[in-house]
Amino acid sequence: MTEDTFKLNTSKLVEKNNFEENPEDTGECWFSDSDAEEKMISFLFDNLGQLTINENSTMCDVGTGNGHLLFQLREEGFKGKFLGIDYSENSVEFAQNIAETNDIDDIEFEVVDIYDDNWKPTRQFDVLLDKGTLDAIALSGLKFNGKTAVELYAESVQKLLPSGSVFLITSCNFTEVELTKIIEGDFFKVWKKIDYPSFEFGGVKGQTICSIAFERK
Ligand SMILES: C[S@@+](CC[C@H](N)C(=O)[O-])C[C@H]1O[C@@H](n2cnc3c(N)ncnc32)[C@H](O)[C@@H]1O
Numbered sequence: 353m354t355e356d357t358f359k360l361n362t363s364k365l366v367e368k369n370n371f372e373e374n375p376e377d378t379g380e381c382w383f384s385d386s387d388a389e390e391k392m393i394s395f396l397f398d399n400l401g402q403l404t405i406n407e408n409s410t411m412c413d414v415g416t417g418n419g420h421l422l423f424q425l426r427e428e429g430f431k432g433k434f435l436g437i438d439y440s441e442n443s444v445e446f447a448q449n450i451a452e453t454n455d456i457d458d459i460e461f462e463v464v465d466i467y468d469d470n471w472k473p474t475r476q477f478d479v480l481l482d483k484g485t486l487d488a489i490a491l492s493g494l495k496f497n498g499k500t501a502v503e504l505y506a507e508s509v510q511k512l513l514p515s516g517s518v519f520l521i522t523s524c525n526f527t528e529v530e531l532t533k534i535i536e537g538d539f540f541k542v543w544k545k546i547d548y549p550s551f552e553f554g555g556v557k558g559q560t561i562c563s564i565a566f567e568r569k
Pocket of ligand 1: 414415416417418420421437438439440443464465466467482483484485487488489
């Protein structure tokens with residue numbers, strides 16, 4: 353395990369301890385500065401009725417961490433079955449504790465390593481979500497059989513989606529162009545993008561974060 357991955361997992365432990373001491377403290381929410389979570393949720397509302405997005409859509413959050421995105425989606429009115437997956441047992445236990453403490457019994461969390469060869473999802477979803485997970489995977493620098501985990505990412509997560517469904521991903525590590533290059537291919541094509549404020553420097557336009565919705569081919 354690289355130092356970056358180790359740091360992420362350690363911070364989950366700290367979160368869990370904090371939650372045990374204060375149930376109001378549900379830990380960090382990645383990219384909260386840029387309203388990424390709100391923007392992802394608004395995107396789903398704005399696109400109700402399109403592709404597989406509706407208020408009863410089943411959703412899976414890959415690398416769910418503390419499950420915040422799913423809890424928020426439920427709170428905002430999405431009613432379908434939700435599953436949060438994460439390879440960190442601490443994260444899953446933490447998310448399950450939050451669900452239990454708040455009497456939420458209809459969001460499931462499961463320990464899954466999306467690169468585990470033995471992992472075969474038992475169901476598929478209308479919507480797949482990723483907020484910061486591909487970024488963390490990129491930081492880990494992991495390789496499998498000579499291919500980087502980033503190169504293998506789309507092939508791995510496509511198993512969770514049937515044709516015509518939606519994969520909404522947010523990254524602060526890759527530009528829109530880079531993210532498109534990573535995800536588009538045999539399994540996905542770009543469907544829509546979320547707009548974020550951009551800055552301009554020396555005639556070059558930049559953005560600190562991007563979210564792209566892909567359609568599963
Ligand atoms: C940057 S955090 C984002 C957490 C959450 N999505 C959020 O927005 O707060 C990345 C998450 O991806 C998880 N993760 C990293 N590699 C994974 C893998 N191979 N399989 C499943 N989860 C993974 C980590 O445990 C961590 O919870």
